[in-house]
Amino acid sequence: MTDQPILVPILGDQLTRTLASLRGRTKDDTVILMMEVWDEATYVKHHKQKIVLLFSAMRHFADELREAGWTVDYVKLTDEENSGSFTGEVARAIERHDPREVHITEASEWRVQQAIEEWPGKFACTVEIMPDDRFLCSHAEFQEWADGRKHLTMEHFYREMRRKTGLLMTDDGKPKGGDWNYDKDNREPPKGEMDAPPAPNFEPDDITREVIELVEEKFADHFGNLDSFEWPVTSDEAARAADAFFAERIEKFGPYQDAMVHGSDDLFHSMLSTSINCGLLDPLELCERAEQAYEDGKAPLNSVEGFIRQIIGWREYIRGFYWLHMPDLETANELEATRPLPEFFWTGATDMRCLSDCIRSTHNNAHAHHIQRLMVVGNFCLLAGIDPREVQDWYLAVYADAYQWVELPNVSSMILYADGGKLATKPYAASGNYINKMSDYCKECSYSVSKKTGEGACPFNPLYWHFMDRHRDRLESNHRIGRIFATWDRMGDEKKRDYLESAEKVLDSLEPASKGWARNEN
Structure with missing residues (x-):
């Protein structure tokens, strides 16, 4: 030395x-x-x-x-x-x-x-x-791409990344299969038993057991449990997790990536984001493996394209968007949401079966897949008007793959529309019908998804119209959802009143979280 x-x-x-x-x-x-x-x-x-x-x-x-x-x-x-x-x-x-x-x-x-x-x-x-060149797109490159654009549409950025990498591209510069995006083929609801092979689990070794003891002692008041800790913690383990995904689950990853099944936490998802985000796996190498699986006839194009889009499209885009809009993104609150985060986000004690299951998986595994995060947990936060800073803290605290660069744009911009539409072209608001279509949650829920208002109605149903009504001035001119207000206007006064009163009862029933869950209170 x-x-x-x-x-x-x-x-x-x-x-x-x-x-x-x-x-x-x-x-x-x-x-x-x-x-x-x-x-x-x-x-x-x-x-x-x-x-x-x-x-x-x-x-x-x-x-x-x-x-x-x-x-x-x-x-x-x-x-x-x-x-x-x-x-x-x-x-x-x-x-x-x-x-x-x-x-x-x-x-x-x-x-x-x-x-x-x-x-x-x-x-x-x-x-x-x-510079961190583990990412494909540097801060300067993203800034150059964004300059002069009225809308930072991820799809346009994604196509640039496809051209840059050559992934799923023909020799003459065209997308393989003829289309850039096969999302239309990747929205299958759950069917029957699904029978998804389990993601591999990794038994803690001596080093991990020592860390588990440390965390139990020093962080006893933090969310989650360690009884089921089985994440890969080395590059070799992460590589084995990737091998299992490409061998057993990528074929059906695409069609069922939005599906939700009660008690089934992995389905056909890769479960590789924790390893990618801490550096144990190379994201571009994973994309190349996915492309090879398609070339070898082991995975359909819609599954492979969907996987690659999540990494070189969405992941890279989110990182660029984060650095472009910080630090203002952290305090954005376009919809003026101020309601405290409910206590059940930490305890899971809610009769809404979808939310209860997502929070259970989050508590036990530090994981829930992207549609659970967006269209169940996130949708509730949006409709209920939960304070963006509290929602940001929750998402950042509870997921093992969460770092602010990836969490904040997804939560503030995608989920909560707190930036007023710089990222998402519309709020991702949905009633219970979406959850019913894409999951089996509603079948045994205490609430009825077919009931719109009153006692026993799915809370998402009145909350949806309450959200639309209170934000009409902001949203009516949005070309993607403006027509929704024509439906609202055709309702009779009594029906509207039932929706709004039912929603108010739901909101009044929400117990604010006690202090100290997400941040130490001094």
């Missing part, structure tokens, strides 16, 4: 051997710094499984680096001198190692990046901040 090495801090979602700040470094002049810090575990009170996932994955990654010959300075949460913050730990590491430079890959989250950008003024040595 040279007298003055390069110090390379690696964050918890940067567990990638080809990270920009590691490329070009040699093992004899580099010290890698990894840090478990209190600030990151508690700025929202993350799900216990999320903390275990990241701490365990970090510890395994550090061991892999050491075995490969790297010098790793690893600071555990319980280390006596742990300052509790990234900046504090980098400062301490600079004192220990006297580096000539600090090289770090840019952070994925706004608040962390703001702290990193202060480092050159805080530390005596040079600080070099490198």
